[in-house]
Amino acid sequence: MASVTFPQTLEAPATPTTLKLVKRERLMIGAHIIAALVSLMFGIFMGPFQTFHRSPTFVQYFPTIPVFTFYYQAVTAHGVMNALFFTTFFIIGFSYFVMERSLQRPIKSVVMGWAAFASMAIGLVMMLFVLLTMPQQSAVLYTFYPPMIAPALFYIGLVLLALGSWLASANIFLTYRDWKREHPNERVPLAVFALVVNFIVWCIATIGVAVEIVFMLLPASLGILKVTDPQLARTLFWFFGHPLVYFWLIPAYVSWYTMLPRQAGGRLFSEPLARVAFILFLVFSVPVGVHHQFSDPGISASSKGIQTLLTLIVSIPSFMTAFNVGAALENAARNRGAKTLFDWPFKQKWNDPVVAAQLSGMLLFIAGGFSGLINASAQLNATIHNTSWVPAHFHQTLGGAVTLTYLGIMYWLLPAIRGRALFSKKIALAQVFTWLIGMMLFGLAMGEAGLQGVPRRALTSQSPYLSPAGAFWLDVTAVSGVILLVSSILLYVNIIGTLFFSRQPMPEAEVPIETVSGDRTSPLWFERWGIWLGMLGILLLIAYGPVMTEVLDFQEGWNILRYMPTTSAPMP
Amino acid sequence: MEINKFERYWLIAVGITLGAFAAATIIAVTVFGIRLPAPVERIDPQRLDQTIFANPGVRKIADNRYEAVIVARSWAFDAGPEAGNPAVLRFPRGSQVTFYVTSKDVMHGFQIEDHTLNLELVPGQVARATANFNRPGTYHIICNHYCGAGHQVMYGTIIVE
Numbered sequence: 001m002a003s004v005t006f007p008q009t010l011e012a013p014a015t016p017t018t019l020k021l022v023k024r025e026r027l028m029i030g031a032h033i034i035a036a037l038v039s040l041m042f043g044i045f046m047g048p049f050q051t052f053h054r055s056p057t058f059v060q061y062f063p064t065i066p067v068f069t070f071y072y073q074a075v076t077a078h079g080v081m082n083a084l085f086f087t088t089f090f091i092i093g094f095s096y097f098v099m100e101r102s103l104q105r106p107i108k109s110v111v112m113g114w115a116a117f118a119s120m121a122i123g124l125v126m127m128l129f130v131l132l133t134m135p136q137q138s139a140v141l142y143t144f145y146p147p148m149i150a151p152a153l154f155y156i157g158l159v160l161l162a163l164g165s166w167l168a169s170a171n172i173f174l175t176y177r178d179w180k181r182e183h184p185n186e187r188v189p190l191a192v193f194a195l196v197v198n199f200i201v202w203c204i205a206t207i208g209v210a211v212e213i214v215f216m217l218l219p220a221s222l223g224i225l226k227v228t229d230p231q232l233a234r235t236l237f238w239f240f241g242h243p244l245v246y247f248w249l250i251p252a253y254v255s256w257y258t259m260l261p262r263q264a265g266g267r268l269f270s271e272p273l274a275r276v277a278f279i280l281f282l283v284f285s286v287p288v289g290v291h292h293q294f295s296d297p298g299i300s301a302s303s304k305g306i307q308t309l310l311t312l313i314v315s316i317p318s319f320m321t322a323f324n325v326g327a328a329l330e331n332a333a334r335n336r337g338a339k340t341l342f343d344w345p346f347k348q349k350w351n352d353p354v355v356a357a358q359l360s361g362m363l364l365f366i367a368g369g370f371s372g373l374i375n376a377s378a379q380l381n382a383t384i385h386n387t388s389w390v391p392a393h394f395h396q397t398l399g400g401a402v403t404l405t406y407l408g409i410m411y412w413l414l415p416a417i418r419g420r421a422l423f424s425k426k427i428a429l430a431q432v433f434t435w436l437i438g439m440m441l442f443g444l445a446m447g448e449a450g451l452q453g454v455p456r457r458a459l460t461s462q463s464p465y466l467s468p469a470g471a472f473w474l475d476v477t478a479v480s481g482v483i484l485l486v487s488s489i490l491l492y493v494n495i496i497g498t499l500f501f502s503r504q505p506m507p508e509a510e511v512p513i514e515t516v517s518g519d520r521t522s523p524l525w526f527e528r529w530g531i532w533l534g535m536l537g538i539l540l541l542i543a544y545g546p547v548m549t550e551v552l553d554f555q556e557g558w559n560i561l562r563y564m565p566t567t568s569a570p571m572p
Numbered sequence: 573m574e575i576n577k578f579e580r581y582w583l584i585a586v587g588i589t590l591g592a593f594a595a596a597t598i599i600a601v602t603v604f605g606i607r608l609p610a611p612v613e614r615i616d617p618q619r620l621d622q623t624i625f626a627n628p629g630v631r632k633i634a635d636n637r638y639e640a641v642i643v644a645r646s647w648a649f650d651a652g653p654e655a656g657n658p659a660v661l662r663f664p665r666g667s668q669v670t671f672y673v674t675s676k677d678v679m680h681g682f683q684i685e686d687h688t689l690n691l692e693l694v695p696g697q698v699a700r701a702t703a704n705f706n707r708p709g710t711y712h713i714i715c716n717h718y719c720g721a722g723h724q725v726m727y728g729t730i731i732v733e
Contacts, residue, residue: 141718147677147679295692296609296697308594316590320583378600381690382688386717453712457718460724462725464658464725465712465714
């Protein structure tokens with residue numbers, strides 16, 4: 001096998017500097033990571049219990065399943081805690097670390113950083129309070145649309161989370177701006193480039209859900225607003241709901257592009273093309289939300305068609321990433337003595353939990369990515385819309401690629417913050433591989449059940465319509481739930497062990513820090529954000545202009561909130 | 573900025589793959605006539621008695637052609653007194669049925685097993701879709717959108733004879 005010549009774009013390999021985290025950084029980043037782990041703890045354990053609740057055989061033998069006996073409370077807590085609170089806390093904490101280390105400067109304002117954290121933490125406390133004390137009323141799921149209305153605390157908690165995240169975004173943008181003013185003719189390190197993209201996507205996407213909450217759901221919950229329009233609310237929610245997944249994915253890509261090559265023992269194939277991939281995310285990840293609404297009656301088929309094509313395009317940066325990171329991993333394996341065409345995936349550091357977690361996430365992402373392309377095809381969606389195929393898909397992307405990469409990061413970041421070594425690498429490895437196997441089985445079983453017509457997030461063990469094939473696959477799902485429960489326990493054993501019982505010092509060499517951008521060939525205008533925002537604006541007009549016209553339905557006047565009375569969530 | 577030869581090949585392959593997906597989507601619409609739900613009408617879910625949904629049920633409109641008007645509520649599909657609760661609809665083999673469905677309270681779903689008919693029922697919107705029943709058998713109508721504590725028992729049945 002002739003080795004591929006790498007493009008000569010890297011003049012000087014990035015050199016890691018020694019890790020000297022000052023106390024201020026350890027407190028700030030540590031607070032975010034701990035809050036993320038608390039959120040994840042409330043979310044993660046709800047997952048396996050849902051698979052138990054849904055499996056007819058499991059319920060037959062264990063009629064009472066402890067912990068969250070109300071199934072829809074578990075669904076809501078799982079979604080809200082994992083998808084909204086865990087991810088946001090983790091991404092912001094990780095982003096502060098990357099910004100400060102890569103730019104070699106503190107974030108713009110520590111006070112603003114703590115204000116942002118306080119806002120999000122109060123939001124978390126409010127949300128946990130409402131989820132735990134009002135299980136029935138707050139069971140509106142993490143995709144919350146009217147006319148089902150939760151208690152006001154639910155929405156206030158979300159507003160505080162969003163406010164905090166916007167403050168954090170501002171902090172990150174200002175830090176970048178200060179660096180750029182001092183280095184006008186330099187390329188910002190790739191990791192920071194990607195994070196700037198990420199927080200731009202976040203700030204644009206959250207406009208949709210903020211409008212839904214502040215102008216529709218919260219006033220309805222407080223009793224001020226008596227009517228609502230579910231079609232408009234759904235459209236606003238999914239304007240946010242799909243870019244949200246890229247907000248989760250891009251930090252994982254930051255690790256794959258800028259940290260994993262060195263962790264695996266190789267180097268990145270092409271840094272300029274990595275920047276192109278992130279620019280494509282910036283331009284294409286927002287105008288695609290309607291692909292969650294292919295079955296909605298209020299949006300025309302042509303509007304849906306436009307967003308089908310845009311969704312196919314947003315897969316291109318992920319395909320580029322597969323090549324670029326794949327080449328970096330092959331390079332790492334060749335350095336380690338891989339010789340033949342297909343032995344390089346096996347010659348990886350599968351015994352290092354940080355690397356193994358990210359590689360396992362990539363394996364799951366192959367299945368998750370392709371099932372995503374199926375979902376994006378408007379006609380195929382009719383077969384699988386709202387069936388358990390959909391959670392199968394996003395547990396391989398979010399529960400797989402994103403979560404495993406975050407855990408891989410956690411396995412070096414938490415020790416770095418704590419200043420002690422990871423409690424046990426063996427437990428970490430066992431956690432990674434049980435997660436990989438459990439999530440593969442979960443994806444297979446939920447996907448098959450979905451093709452048998454089993455709906456998502458329904459207490460199917462009590463459903464009269466369940467077919468034998470559907471019941472079989474739900475039982476398999478419960479088996480995957482057991483494996484994932486074991487994996488989750490292993491994760492928290494290691495986290496608690498690292499925080500309180502680890503006695504070894506942290507090996508500094510294991511912390512990946514990118515300090516210098518080795519990229520000397522990508523054009524400087526890549527960082528003229530106005531160009532990309534302008535393109536995004538045009539695409540939004542094309543993709544969402546017709547949709548909003550149809551949903552707002554101007555022909556019948558401006559009174560869009562004219563029909564539907566609001567209700568609180570139905571009681572059991 | 574240069575693009576490596578192998579990466580160029582890869583990007584071309586990706587382009588062909590996505591082109592095939594896009595072409596398949598377009599062919600599904602133009603050749604096979606698969607239709608996505610599209611706006612029909614807005615109605616007031618509080619005043620369904622002034623619309624076609626005042627009298628849910630199945631009407632024969634031509635040979636082997638039917639119209640089914642169904643109201644979804646928590647937690648049943650109301651297809652008229654003849655269909656009962658949970659609703660049972662009977663069609664002869666080879667029927668083409670156009671469903672008009674709406675929700676009178678919260679969001680519901682409307683999915684027919686083994687048929688590519690899958691609708692979101694949004695209060696205030698009329699959803700319309702057509703299904704062809706060519707194979708005899710029993711197919712469930714499943715509510716696949718969370719609608720509260722009784723969501724899991726919300727269903728109906730279609731029997732093709």
